[in-house]
Amino acid sequence: MSGRINSAATETEVLIFKKENRLKEIWRRLKKDKLALAGLFLVCFFIIMAIFAELIVPYAAAVTINPHNRLARPTNEFIFGTDGFGRDLFARCLHGARVSLSIGFITAIATAIAGSIIGAIVGYVGGKLDDIVMRALDIFSAIPSILFAMAVVAAMGPGIFNICVAITVTSIPGFVRIVRSAVLGIAEQEYIEACRAGGTSTARILFRHVLPNAVGTLIVNTTANVSQMILTAAILSFLGLGINPPQPEWGSLVSEGREFLRTAPHLTLFPGLMICLASFAISVFGDGLRDALDPRLRT
Amino acid sequence: MSENLLTVKNLSVEYRTDLETVKAVNNISFTLNRGETLGLVGETGAGKTTTALALMRLLPEYTGRIPNGEIIFDEKNLVTASDAEMRMIRGGRIAMIFQDPMTSLNPVMSVGDQISEALEFHNELKRNKEEIGKRVDEVLNMVGIPPGRKYDYPHQFSGGMKQRVVIAMALACEPDLLIADEPTTALDVTIQAQVINMIRELRDRLGTAMIMITHDLGIVAQTCDNVAVMYAGELIEVGTAADIYKSGDHHPYTAGLFGSIPNLKTRSRRLTPIPGLMPDMSNLPPGCSFSPRCPNRNELCETTRSSIYRNGTHAVNCRLFDGRGRWIKEEKAQ
């Protein structure tokens, strides 16, 4: 890094070089955290199972009703047993994973994108815009997010896409707040002042200098959000909003199983265990990731 | 009661993290007599504060440790003292004034309570509540704060006043040794002189021995009987104030330090700063740690450490003094 950097190409190269180094450093720190690795492994396992669900057990098995084999205990053929309609619970959990996990990841990413853009602009531009947006957010946060999401789902009708929209809309305000305060903190730093003094454009400062420095915060919160979103989706479908039967989703599986809690508790416990494990694995990984991204935050 | 109050022998301090080991203090030795003041001088990161924290046994619990050395305080080795013994010594017999008065007072406790707490911890005189309250008034008066303000909270005081509170807290139990860690660095220049004068005056009145940690050679000249210059965790020069300020013989680093202070008497000479930076403490050079910046280095300096050369009270850790006049090479004790 001696010598002057005078072309845009060199600057990009330097950035990429630094990025690679940083990723390596983060990975090196993450590797040391055995618990986080276990979480990552479990998350990947869940994702792979969800992606190849169709190859493991066809979707038909998850929805085919078989009145002759109702409420079967776990056997070799049906390792999680069968539900009140004689459907293979393992197949239902597996295909439910597709729904639950995709809702979790899609909404978390959508929230992150929308939240960062709004938060960054609001935080950096400040002034009247900031006031107006913050007051609007006050209104949103005065409504319990579950109720708000339910109202949105009710208004838009059931379906995975609508659930995603409802969850995203309700979680954007929280994300905006986080990004905004991160951006406010960074915008105060002297190197941003230096950029401004040097005549760098606002957009460039924002997307080249401010946001990259908030990336740690964004990733950490997005990871935490994935497990939060899975829970929210589970609560919504537990309450019978959102997923159209007979499509399986973890929350609705728990809700369906509740009817047979006394006689066949495994109907509730298996999908419950799925929610529990997936959400825990993501949280553990997210925690390790936070420590690896910023050792100063290590607690 | 012997004259000697504190003897530090071959003291080292390390900070260990899972990534690296930082050798913050390396084999330092010095002594301090009752009622005397030692100035510990050096630039930021030289290991001065670490030394002070080691004396108080207040190093960070999981990372800081003392791999070797002795701290003999009044015939007791503090390195091996139990926690309970250390608690009696801390605040009672050795007190410390910290660098930043803004953060060293508890924001949710009134200053009076914070001072009286020290008295409660070390209540050998079995004072009752009222007497402790009286003593708080007394020490506040001593540092020039009206006792009526003892019910106030730290945020209601200015920086200089806060440092006075810290000083009052440190002196409340009349310690034998006061460690002042850059007590004025965080203060305005005008306040600095007031606070230094007050510390000096109280030290004289109470007969407290003191270790004055600073990077300000002016403060050392005003307050200290003896001076120890620290560089990269080592003491590179030790002597009386006269040795340091009057004699012409110096370690090249000390000489450099004096070269970087403006002098009103010799006009218009340019300041000569020391080139370069202090070495990375987790990766010290094999030879003399000052050699990379030293204008007088030779090949030997870069590969092997120097012995200590002594001339009466004055000792220098630099081989340039080899065979020079009355300087005697000291055999390595380590």
Add this chain to the structure above:
Amino acid sequence: MHRFIIRRLLMLIPIVLGVSLLIFMIIDMIPGDPGSMLLGAGARQEDIDMLNEELGYNQPFFRRYANYMGNAIFRFDLGRSYATKRPVLDEIGNRLPVSLIVASSAIFFSLIVGVPIGVLSAVKQNTLADRIPTGLALLLSSQPGFLIGIVLMLIFSLRLNLITPHGIANWTNYIMPMVSLGLPNAGRQLRFTRSSMLETIRQDYVRTARAKGATERTAIWRHAMKNALLPVITIAGNNFGVLIGGAIATETLFGLPGLGSFIVTGIRSKDVPVVTGGIIVFAIIFALVMLAVDVSYAFVDPRIRAKYIRRKGLA
């Protein structure tokens, strides 16, 4: 101090207006009309129209909203439920105590469990006494309350027959909701307390306390604790607010007639007064709780106290 509280209470007005307008709009977008929902699929169109007119549903959107808010503000009347015809305010009055008991017992539970263990974890950082509780806390805080509730129900109601799983017949009915909402919250509270505490015990003033000769216990409980408490109070207040209306799955699971399930019934039947009224009440309670949190700051932190009474002479 009074001026601060009054200002905060005045800030409630725009929030209530905003919340009610937003909810009014969303509920209005729910397909169908209350008349056909109440009378069912077999009803005649004339009856449906008549009922809608009776409910005032035929009027344009803003007229309805203005009427509703006018009544709410000037007559303190949140309207009547489309479904039960009973005043919404009475209905809320019956249900709010249930929600309050559930939320406050859950928060109390989570504070009692989470805060002391969180402090101990911070003090014993990186030992087993830290790792085990923080690991458990992470596990608990990533669980939905209803899942814990189901497990509790399975054990204590169905297997051991200790507690009836439904209703609010006696106080034991509140135990399982308290624990199932309290456990995930306790996990969160523990982790939060721990990280707040870790930050605080590294502060200079805690070192000062040790330098004075304080025992570890004094340094931590007297000097660090009070300072580490502020963020802990905020989180507890926030969680309390959320639980009052947001503990819907648990309310449903245990058949508790709380505020949350009331609003959910309203959403299902497009019962505009119920949903809007319920959420307004919730928003007000939430704001009051957060105000109480801010006021309680003043008792803990003299710097914040000073801000409220700045006019009283020069410090």
